[in-house]
Amino acid sequence: MRTIPTLLPTLLLMTASTAACVSGTPGGSSGDDEVVADGGRFTPVGCSGEILTVVGAEAPALGADVLGDAPDPFQVHLGLGEDPRTSIAVVWRTDEATTSTQVRFGEGAALDETAAGVTYRYIAGIAGTGDLIRMHEARLCGLSPDTEYSYQVGGTDGAGVESFSATHTFRTAPDVGSDPDAEVTIAMVGDSRGGPDIWAQLATDIAANAPDLIMYSGDAVTLGQIQDEWDDFFEGATELIANVPMISAHGNHEVNSVNYYSLFAMPGDESSYSFDYGHAHMTVLNDSPPQNGDIEGSIKTFLENDLDAATARWTILNHHRPLWSSGTRHGSDDSLRAAWGAAIDEKHVDLVVAGHDHIYERTAPMLGDQVQASPADGTVYLVTGGAGAELYGVEMDFFTAIAESRHSMVIVQIRQDSLTLRSFEPGATVPFDELTITKP
């Protein structure tokens, strides 16, 4: 797991308020007390990673035994915190007053273990003019690889009154060291903003493919600070995201908002990070950071170091603005290609997934600005910007293998020696695009 330490201060999003982050200290503000929204960090017991909050949110702290008037958990969803073979992150919301934060979980159908989580509030709305949003997050660590777990989230008050969610399930990532034939299935999708009904249909379609992970390429909302839009996003995929972990690349419409960093649970600094999942090494980059110079600075350095250190059979890069796109609205991002293209070529990233242009596109294998005959010689670039936003036009370019103005999602199956991607329109049972890449 790699992150960018130097990005933290420049993101201005994460502060070093470590005093509020001592593991095991009860906290979690409620009621009408003053909100200190400087962000912070917390190391859950038994885990190696931290739970981070950013400016605009309180520091995360263990919850007290308090249930509010409407304590039922909602928008329950999974994320990743650290090694996905042995851990998972669970996130949910309640009314503002509820601070009790517990997870019941166990292997199979059992719910015989409990874990305490952290809670905090953040201020939604432009310039902090919106509601206070109560978040709860727990990290379950020390899990067994490739194992199915059940879980419930909720809390208990001082009198023993409980309020827990329905039971959901998840499966940890396989350990390919001991199980080299393990296949993982990853759903790739992005740019649902403004199209909640299409996103809801795609979420149903994704669930029917039982993926292990959802990789979102950004722009879930039109403006990151507007909470209603996030509610549309999470409520449109309730069943899916309660049972399958989702990670995201930051899209320009998320505007590095406190909502984005609070609602998703992702590894490292949640902005640019990486992890291994099955036989794939996943690198996720923020291509619209607060400081634009970071694209050619710390983020580029992170990418180079990360790809250098990657040992997985396959490498996949996920970000938002496409390096290659024949979309008529945005098209290829030449400056990003100038910054990152050499590293992608040199390390031969297998698949680069982006969104931004509201189209579907798969390029021919590319090396530099030359089309290659085989994926063995170049990188395949995917634009999956069709999760609901109004579609843009396409104009086939020299690098295009297929480009269509369609709403879509992509299912990628990864084995040791093969990567198969299949792309579907909402409600479709037959893919409109398929590609299998093999390695000898």
Next chain:
Amino acid sequence: MIARAAVVVALVLAIAPAHADGDDGAAAFRAAEQLLGAGELEAAQAAYEAVANRYPDGPWADGALLEAGELAERRGDLDGAIALWQRLLDDYPTSREARRARARMGVVSRRVGEDGAWVELAEQVDAIQRAEADAEDSTPHAEAMTALIASHPDYPQAFQAQMWTGDTWLRLGLPARAAASFAEARATADDPAERWRADKAHADALTADGRLDDAARAYRGLYGRGDVEDRAVDTALAKVAKIRQRAKLRVLSWLALAASLIVVVASTARATRSARGTLRALIRPPIEVLYFAPVALVLIGVALTGNQVVGAAVQRILAGGLITTWLVGASLEASRRASRLRWPIVLLHLVVAVAAIASVCFLAVFHDQLIDMIAETWAHGHDMH
């Protein structure tokens, strides 16, 4: 083809042990993957099945059955896919692959109906969708799907097929036909969520077809299902209002351009007192054009190196600006030559030029939804793009 697949499988199994560390099926599985990568779907399926048959206790057998089932589905053999996945569930019920097989089998089983009663029709639906995916023109496939479902109105998956047809018509730029397909889908919807989805798609198609009153009425009928859905309706109705407003501005712009042209011609005719003189005056480029033309050409060249949509708009604006400059300048010049250049004439030409340029600019940014991009940038800053 079957014989070819059998030969491939025999070769795969014959060479497999030679490449494997142990004879557990790893090399045979890898060989099947290579066939898949080469697009040899039938041979790959046979090779995966051979792995499961020959190495049932090996670590690759469950994955081989999952892949074989998915290849059977891709090849349109839905019964075969279900049988392979069922075998995976029976023989390896706790494997990682079983979870995915269970999900895929659920979807395919719903498509073929109880006891496989609809398997033939489901395979025909798949065949149409596959053919469409590879086709240059989707029209015959959308028509084929419409006809197929019309002749089997009881098909349990008629809703999905009709929604696919509607989406295909939309992609073809035929919203009226899309609206008809979505209306048919609504009639076969099984539950309120499906009905809402079909009604929303129908209203969206009406919007795309320019039937804004019908669309607004249809959207208003969608309120009340839930907060998320109501916000989607709010967004759709706001879009209808925006389209109406822009349509009015578009008509006004064209009228302003026409009026500007008439005023310029009339003013020139008044100065030259003859049709031929008017034509001669307007054909002759005024001095302003000599300055403006090269600047416009450079700007167009620069714009075309950047965003396509912006480049096209810059072309239109500068072309419109050049024409306006030419005509208004020529008309003013004609008045000057006729010693009729008075302040009211100058002001009139100024108003005409401003109206024409404003109209050209609006029509240029209206194209390709550039106006939305400008509005978002204006509201939220450059980073939004």
